[in-house]
Amino acid sequence: MSSNRVRVDLPNGAEDRINLAKMIAAKHTELGTASPLAQLKWDKVTPAIAAxxxxxxxxxxxxxxxxxxxxxxxxxxxxxxxxxxxxxxxxSGVHADEMRRLGDYGFTVSASGGRAAKETPEEAAKPAS
Structure with missing residues (x-):
């Protein structure tokens, strides 16, 4: 005797799961009192399917x-x-000699080393201490 295992997969997608639940509910309703699913909590499942x-x-x-x-x-x-x-x-043309001034307009001005300038144009204009 061969022992073939049977697998019944559940769908993964929401729409497929909802549709399967609706088909099972319809079959349960069709079978009425003869349904083997009568012992399940249909009072919870039916509104969940609709929701x-x-x-x-x-x-x-x-x-x-x-x-x-x-x-x-x-x-x-x-x-x-x-x-x-x-x-x-x-x-950039207007402020070619003071590119940091573009920061006044909201641009992030990067130093030649590729790092973004953290100081404001006013701070850049102050002499180094």
Whole structure:
């Protein structure tokens, strides 16, 4: 005799789990009192299935909104990045001898060693003690 092991896997995804729970509940309802699942706590499971399904639909709706908002943001950021580069370039020309002055506008100005300058332009103008 061969001893074949049978494995019954549970789905991993939320939607697949909800759908399987709905199918099991439907089969249980169809079988009525003859259902072998009658001893399970359907008073807890049935509302949980409904709540999960509602929350999953809402999650998908919000995810779609988030994706749309991200696309809108990214499109606007293209304009902003172009503006930032142009601002940096213009200010670099205006303050070519005092590049730290770009910090007055909010830019992070790096020293030639590659480290970001931690001091404000006012601090940089003070003589070393």
């Amino acid at each position: 999960a399904e509602t929350a999953h639909r809402e999650s998908k709706r919000l995810q779609a909104q988030a994706e749309a908002a991200t696309q809108t943001r990214d499109a606007a950021l293209e304009t902003i990045v172009t503006f930032l580069r142009a601002s940096r370039d213009v200010l």
